[in-house]
Every structure is written in structure tokens, then in C-alpha cells.
Amino acid sequence: MKNRVKIIRVEKGITQGDLAEKISVSRQTIHAIESGKYIPSTLLALKLSKVLGKDVDELFALEKGD
Amino acid sequence: METKFLISHKFRTIGAILFILGVLGTSLTFSDYEPEFLDVDVIMFFADDEVFGQEDFSVIDIREENIFNELIGIFVILGGLLLVLSKRKNEDEMMIKLRLESVLWAAKINAVLLIISLLFIYGLSFYFVMVFNLGILYALFALRFEWAVSRLKRE
Numbered sequence: 001m002k003n004r005v006k007i008i009r010v011e012k013g014i015t016q017g018d019l020a021e022k023i024s025v026s027r028q029t030i031h032a033i034e035s036g037k038y039i040p041s042t043l044l045a046l047k048l049s050k051v052l053g054k055d056v057d058e059l060f061a062l063e064k065g066d
Numbered sequence: 067m068e069t070k071f072l073i074s075h076k077f078r079t080i081g082a083i084l085f086i087l088g089v090l091g092t093s094l095t096f097s098d099y100e101p102e103f104l105d106v107d108v109i110m111f112f113a114d115d116e117v118f119g120q121e122d123f124s125v126i127d128i129r130e131e132n133i134f135n136e137l138i139g140i141f142v143i144l145g146g147l148l149l150v151l152s153k154r155k156n157e158d159e160m161m162i163k164l165r166l167e168s169v170l171w172a173a174k175i176n177a178v179l180l181i182i183s184l185l186f187i188y189g190l191s192f193y194f195v196m197v198f199n200l201g202i203l204y205a206l207f208a209l210r211f212e213w214a215v216s217r218l219k220r221e
Contacts, residue, residue: 025159
């Protein structure tokens with residue numbers, strides 16, 4: 001699964017720490033999501049979507065083989 | 067593993083202390099250390115063991131026994147449980163995933179160690195394997211989890 005969380009976060013001028021605080025997770029979790037090492041739950045994806053002001057499918061997209 | 071199964075962060079230190087005391091105590095049991103003040107009357111089920119040649123079998127009885135080993139066993143089990151089930155300060159869903167991966171990893175490694183022990187360790191030595199096995203699952207779980215968290219922090 002590929003994601004555009006980092007790109008959109010940077011576009012919005014939000015730091016990893018700020019984003020983590022807003023959705024009540026650790027900064028390490030944001031880093032792991034952005035680097036594709038952790039696929040968030042639906043709940044967390046919806047929270048990210050709300051905070052970043054984008055639809056979930058703009059943040060995450062399936063890749064071949066998923 | 068859902069968050070509802072986890073306990074407060076403050077139990078982490080208590081768990082670590084109990085676990086370490088338990089491990090240190092386990093090493094003392096090999097030198098037959100049994101402090102006299104722990105000689106107490108205990109309720110004993112199936113108070114006989116043919117392996118050790120006891121003859122006065124009883125389904126249930128009250129007999130004097132030194133409870134040092136029992137306390138150490140409880141320290142290891144309770145300490146290990148508190149250690150691995152207490153929340154981290156930054157507990158979130160990824161931490162729960164790391165916990166779950168760690169407990170599965172620990173269960174697999176523990177099973178492999180037990181099978182190897184079953185195949186290659188016999189007699190009274192196997193009793194000591196069982197004693198070690200009281201705490202090894204928790205130790206493996208805790209070590210794997212700490213390793214995963216520290217790796218995450220480094221990244």
C-alpha cells in the first residue's frame with residue numbers, strides 16, 4: 001500500500017509531532033505510517049483524513065499485489 | 067491484543083522489580099536456599115510423589131513446607147505479567163501491534179525451546195527446564211518487545 005501522508009503533511013506545514021498529538025499517537029507511529037512500515041487501522045486513517053483535510057483514498061492507495 | 071487487557075503504566079516498575087527478584091531467587095534455589103522463617107503450614111493437594119519416594123499419600127492435607135520456591139515462582143509469573151501487560155507512556159495502536167507480534171514470536175521460540183528440551187533433556191534435569199519455563203515466555207516477550215520499541219525509536 002502506498003501513501004501520500006508525508007507529502008500532504010508537509011504541504012500543510014504540519015510537523016510529525018503536531019500530527020501525532022492531534023490524532024493521539026506517538027511520533028514514531030506517524031513516521032512508521034509515512035515510511036510504509038505500518039498500515040493504520042480504519043479509525044486512525046479516518047482521523048488522519050480529518051486532520052489533513054483529505055479523503056482517505058487520497059492518503060492511501062492500493063498497489064499491485066495488495 | 068486490545069488495550070482493555072493492558073494495565074496502568076505504573077505497574078511496569080513493580081513488575082520489573084518482582085521479575086528481577088524472581089530470577090535472582092530462582093538462582094538461589096539451586097543452592098537449596100530455604101530461609102527458616104518461610105517454613106509454614108500449607109494446604110497441599112496430592113501430597114505425594116512417587117518419583118521422590120514419598121509414601122504418605124493424601125489427596126488433600128496440611129503439612130509444613132518451605133514456601134521460598136513458591137514465592138519466587140509467583141514473583142516471576144506476576145512480575146513478568148505486570149511487566150509485559152503494563153501500558154507504555156506512548157501507548158497507541160502501533161504499540162499494540164508490536165506487543166502482539168512480540169507475544170507470537172515469544173510463543174513460537176518458547177515452543178521450539180520446549181521441544182528441543184523434551185527431545186534432549188531427561189530425568190531431574192527436565193524438572194529444571196520446567197522451572198525455567200515459568201518465566202522464559204515472559205522474558206522472551208519482554209525482550210522482543212523492548213527491542214522492537216527501541217528499534218522504532220532509533221528510526
